[in-house]
Amino acid sequence: MLNNIGGSTIAEAKERLTHHEVLGWIAYREKYGTLDRNRRLERHFAMLTHLTSRVAGGKSELKDYMIYSQQAVAVISLEQAVEAWS
Structure with missing residues (x-):
């Protein structure tokens, strides 16, 4: 995963991140740009x-x-x- 957000693989990120956290990261990217x-x-x-x-x-x-x-x-x-x- 990008910058190890939620884990080192997509499967780990899907398992560890909540929907609320994903929305938070989306808002962060929209405000501050790419990671x-x-x-x-x-x-x-x-x-x-x-x-x-x-x-x-x-x-x-x-x-x-x-x-x-x-x-x-x-x-x-x-x-x-x-x-x-x-």
């Missing part, structure tokens, strides 16, 4: 770089410094997925 340390670290460095750029008179946006968050996610239709998995 992925790498993405959070990327965002912090991007914010620092963006602030430095703006102080120096730059016109860049925060997303310009978030390389991994910009990677395109391939979206396929249900039919294409079924065909690929068959």
Whole structure:
């Protein structure tokens, strides 16, 4: 499981976490963002770089410094997925 929340496997998490706790983690993620340390670290460095750029008179946006968050996610239709998995 991500960051060992509820256990080290999905089965352990289903066994140990209550519905109320799951809702709490969902609310936390909606408020504070991802639990992925790498993405959070990327965002912090991007914010620092963006602030430095703006102080120096730059016109860049925060997303310009978030390389991994910009990677395109391939979206396929249900039919294409079924065909690929068959």
